[in-house]
Amino acid sequence: MFLRHISFLKAVLLHSVTAFGGPQGHLAMMMKTFVQQRKDVTEKELMEYNAFCQLLPGASSSQTLTLIGYKRGGVPLAVLTLLIWITPACLLMGSLSFLLQYMDKRALQVDIFKYVQPMAVGFLAYGSIKAYQISIRSWATVGIMAVAMLTSYFIKSPWTFPALIILGGIISNFSDKRIPGIPEKPKKIQWMNLWLFALIFLLAGFFSELARSENWITRRPFNLFENFYRFGSLVFGGGDILIAMMLEQYVTRAKSKFMSAEELLTGAGIMRAMPGPTFSVSAYVGGMAMRSQGPFAQFLGATLAPIAIFLPSMLLVLFFFPIWNNLKKHVMIYRALEGINAVVVGIMWAATFILFFAVHFTWYNILIMLGTLSLLYFTRFPAPIIVLVCILMGWWFS
Numbered sequence: 290m291f292l293r294h295i296s297f298l299k300a301v302l303l304h305s306v307t308a309f310g311g312p313q314g315h316l317a318m319m320m321k322t323f324v325q326q327r328k329d330v331t332e333k334e335l336m337e338y339n340a341f342c343q344l345l346p347g348a349s350s351s352q353t354l355t356l357i358g359y360k361r362g363g364v365p366l367a368v369l370t371l372l373i374w375i376t377p378a379c380l381l382m383g384s385l386s387f388l389l390q391y392m393d394k395r396a397l398q399v400d401i402f403k404y405v406q407p408m409a410v411g412f413l414a415y416g417s418i419k420a421y422q423i424s425i426r427s428w429a430t431v432g433i434m435a436v437a438m439l440t441s442y443f444i445k446s447p448w449t450f451p452a453l454i455i456l457g458g459i460i461s462n463f464s465d466k467r468i469p470g471i472p473e474k475p476k477k478i479q480w481m482n483l484w485l486f487a488l489i490f491l492l493a494g495f496f497s498e499l500a501r502s503e504n505w506i507t508r509r510p511f512n513l514f515e516n517f518y519r520f521g522s523l524v525f526g527g528g529d530i531l532i533a534m535m536l537e538q539y540v541t542r543a544k545s546k547f548m549s550a551e552e553l554l555t556g557a558g559i560m561r562a563m564p565g566p567t568f569s570v571s572a573y574v575g576g577m578a579m580r581s582q583g584p585f586a587q588f589l590g591a592t593l594a595p596i597a598i599f600l601p602s603m604l605l606v607l608f609f610f611p612i613w614n615n616l617k618k619h620v621m622i623y624r625a626l627e628g629i630n631a632v633v634v635g636i637m638w639a640a641t642f643i644l645f646f647a648v649h650f651t652w653y654n655i656l657i658m659l660g661t662l663s664l665l666y667f668t669r670f671p672a673p674i675i676v677l678v679c680i681l682m683g684w685w686f687s
Contacts, residue, residue, distance in 0.1 A: 317416025347602030378565025383591030386576025411661025437635025461628025
């Protein structure tokens with residue numbers, strides 16, 4: 290079965306090593322690669338997948354890509370898609386936990402990625418424009434988009450995204466939009482995914498507490514798995530919220546310091562310059578949390594942490610997506626989609642402006658932003674080549 294999907298999996302691997310700019314930047318690159326170039330999904334489907342994933346805890350861009358794999362080849366391809374997507378970034382961030390002690394931290398502020406941020410602004414602007422053209426069809430959706438954009442820009446809370454999406458869905462229910470008469474068989478609900486999610490959650494908590502109270506020699510891997518499985522089950526709002534939770538767990542509240550705040554923030558800063566999912570920082574933190582117990586334990590920590598944090602994201606999205614598909618046949622949910630998509634567009638515009646104002650305003654940064662946007666919008670120039678050119682420019686001019 291997988292032989293039929295080799296070209297798709299190659300595209301996922303290329304996406305994993307070239308996708309910069311966080312969840313919204315990843316969405317823009319998905320639109321270019323998996324919608325326009327490969328046509329694995331339609332623009333409407335991609336926006337719907339992303340809106341649905343914003344309602345769930347966990348890594349939203351990883352969940353969206355998982356759903357693209359699920360549409361093409363069911364659960365097996367969805368799992369393989371997620372593994373290919375997270376592996377390169379997790380390998381890089383896990384390796385950093387070993388290499389950090391040998392590196393001059395000042396040298397980590399390398400210039401090789403100095404053109405990646407303005408390039409990411411171009412990607413975000415492209416994704417925002419395309420999403421606007423797809424989803425904004427009335428003055429009501431313009432208003433919902435504007436409110437979502439301003440709220441996301443000024444209020445940095447883990448509950449901002451899901452609250453806005455629910456509110457957008459409620460407001461758009463006042464429309465008179467009709468469900469088209471397209472017959473579609475109800476999707477089979479995978480109850481096993483929900484039971485598995487709950488069982489792992491309970492067992493992880495039980496064994497973590499037992500290992501702590503009994504003072505097991507091997508208690509730290511149990512504690513680590515429980516911590517990161519809980520993060521993946523509960524965190525809304527992306528990488529910034531995850532960093533705050535890890536700072537609380539492993540620096541502020543830890544009786545024995547697993548790492549310093551400077552070490553954690555160094556890893557978080559490097560993660561922003563890396564392609565792939567922002568939750569890959571878990572591999573770095575997992576390795577750092579276990580480094581005092583030797584290289585094997587450190588490798589175990591760098592492996593366990595990303596498995597634990599991405600597992601609930603996958604189980605939840607694969608359980609709730611068939612339910613979501615079945616609910617779309619009801620007029621209330623169908624009408625809500627219009628407002629939900631408008632909120633997603635607003636969030637994308639907010640991310641674009643946040644990153645835009647974080648860039649140093651030099652002529653070459655402005656040129657890179659506009660050049661990236663123009664290449665994406667007016668040509669079929671491959672997105673990974675744009676990324677490679679910007680990295681080579683950073684290396685050449687550093």
